[in-house]
Every structure is written in structure tokens, then in C-alpha cells.
Amino acid sequence: MTFLRRAVLALGVTGLVTAVLRLRGSGGVPPQTGGWQELSGPDFR
């Protein structure tokens, strides 16, 4: 019974920590236009 209580507690704490970390999220807004373009010869003058 003690083992079961500890297991449930461990799972609960893990879930709580995971939820907090996930809820923080990444945020930010992606660039709406444009993109990456490789620099080549003329860019190095």
C-alpha cells in the first residue's frame, strides 16, 4: 500500500512538473515574410 501511494505521488509530481514546463511554452512570432538565402560571391565584396 505504501509502495502504491509513493508511486502515485511520484507520478503526480512528474505530471505537475511536466505541465508547468509545457505551459511555459516557447512563445514568439515566426517571421511572416522573407526567408534565408545563401550568401554567395557578390555578397562577399
Next chain:
Amino acid sequence: MRFAVLGAGAVGARVVRQLVMSPGVDGVVVADRDRARAGLVARSVGEPVRTGGCDDGDDPWWEGADVAVLASPGGDHGQVAERLVADGCSVVSVSDDLGDVEALLALDARARAGGRTVVAGAGFAPGLSCLLAGHVAATFDRVDEVHVAKTGTGGPACARGHRQAWRGEAHDWRDGQWVRRKAGSGRELCWFPDPVGPEDCYRAAAPDALVLVPAFPGVGRVTSRVGASRRDRVTAHLPLLLRPRGEGRLGAIRVEVRGQRSGLHDTAVVGALDRPAAAGGAVAALSAVALAEGRLRRTGAGGVAELVDQRPTFLAELSRRGVKAAGFVGAAGPS
């Protein structure tokens, strides 16, 4: 030209290979605490590479070299460079350890007095990031801010160094003075070149600002951030349970320069995508060759943004060797 390379790991092996590819290189000595590994690198590349001992006895590993490249795990590059400069040898260091870069830059007066040069932070970031910052900054009339973000690690030693960077203090340059902030703070979503894309980046004990500030006199803000997952941040203060992989994943850097162009406030964003060890090795090797050929701006200690004279030519040569840079065109977006 003769070179000596300390460290035969992921970066050191690349440095040796890139040096041999350069014209005019007569000899390269590679030394490592693990002699077998140094021997493996020397055999895989062949002539003119040979191995040297790491002990500093009668035949030090840098004996006869025009330039010594420090590609060993960070932590003691300052002390090693001090001995090399005292012995009349110029130095290129790939270390991204904050303490190393501080110690290397502190050798400025001693190196100038001896007519020697110490290039600090000649790797992926700092290194390639500084070159890109300098290249873009040249298109501005006045540079107000430089912000660098990086993600990815080179070899196992680099991965360990990154974990340590989360435990220290970040050095940001703000309004003409250094501001120290807790590593792991200042989350910012940075958009790296594809396919790395967006990644959360945080302040870390990284030396980028130390080498960038002297390169841009009058700059108002210089910051650096390092990409990390939540797991990285949570486990940063725990012992490393698993040995890092031999070579890290694909890494990326993103450099944002803000300033005045033709009387208008403008922002430019450039980046690069590569294996950090491969790109860092190429930057270090080309810096060492430029140093041996006397193509750097001055003697003394400094970063590549400050010391490399012809950045476009340098970047073009890196591109020819497979280290590609990219610019963000269109609306730069928030970050």
C-alpha cells in the same frame, strides 16, 4: 609555413585537415594527451602531418611552428597561450570558454610587446559569428546593437563546456558597460537558418560579447544567447550521467546587427548552419594561415571580428570550403 595543433578531437582533427588544404603549408604537428588519437589523425591525413608529444620537455609540441592552434578542451587556454607567447609563438584558440577568452584577451600587452598575436574565440561561435557580424556591420554607417545566438556543440568537450555555461553569469554589454546576468535567464525564441528553425535561447556564460565589443567602437548593446531545450536547463546543474556523443548535431548561429544606414534605422540578420566542429575547425585554420602570412590587422590579442582584415575574402574562402553563410531577406520579424 609550419603549424602546431594541440588537440586531436572533433575540432582539432578538422583544423589539421583544413591546414593541409591550404597552400604554402610545409608542416603540421598534432599533439594530444591521447597520443594514439593524435597518431590516428596524423595517419589519416598523411604528409606533412606528424605527431608531437604533449609534455613540455626538451622538444615541446610547438617547437618550430609559426602559429600554434589550441583546439584542446577549454579551461587552460590562457595559461598555455601565455607560455607560447613567452616562447615567441603566436596563438589561435578555438575555446568558447568565458574564462579562457578573458585570459587570452588579457595577454594583449604582452603579445604586442613581443610582436606576437593571440586570436581568441576562433571557432564556430565565437568565430564564424564574429566574422558574420563584422561583415554585416560594414554595411552600416553606425552600429548600435549586435545580438548573437547559437545552438549546437562540437565534440564531447564542447558539450561539457556548454553545460558549465548554464551555471555561470552572462556578460552583456549595455550602454558602455558590462552587465552580468544569471545564465539561463532572458529566454528568447530565435529563428535559425532551416532546417534548425526556431529554438529557445537563453543567456549563458558565453564569451561572444567580450570579443565583439572591441570590434565595434561605440556600440550600445552586445548580447549572446545559447539554444537549449527544457531538459538541458533542468539537468544543467546535475552531473553528466551519459558520455556526450563523439560529434554533436547540426549547429547554427544567428547574428542580428542593428544600426543606422543612410540615415535610417535598419536591422540585418545573417546566420550559418553547419556542424560546429567542422565550421570551427575551418575558421581556426584560416585564421592561423592569415596570421602566419601576416594578413591580420595588428599584433596583440583580440577576436576574429577585430583582427581579420579582409572579411569578405575570408568568408568567401570559408564558403569554398563548404562553410556556408546565409542572410535573412525580407521582414526580419521579431527575432
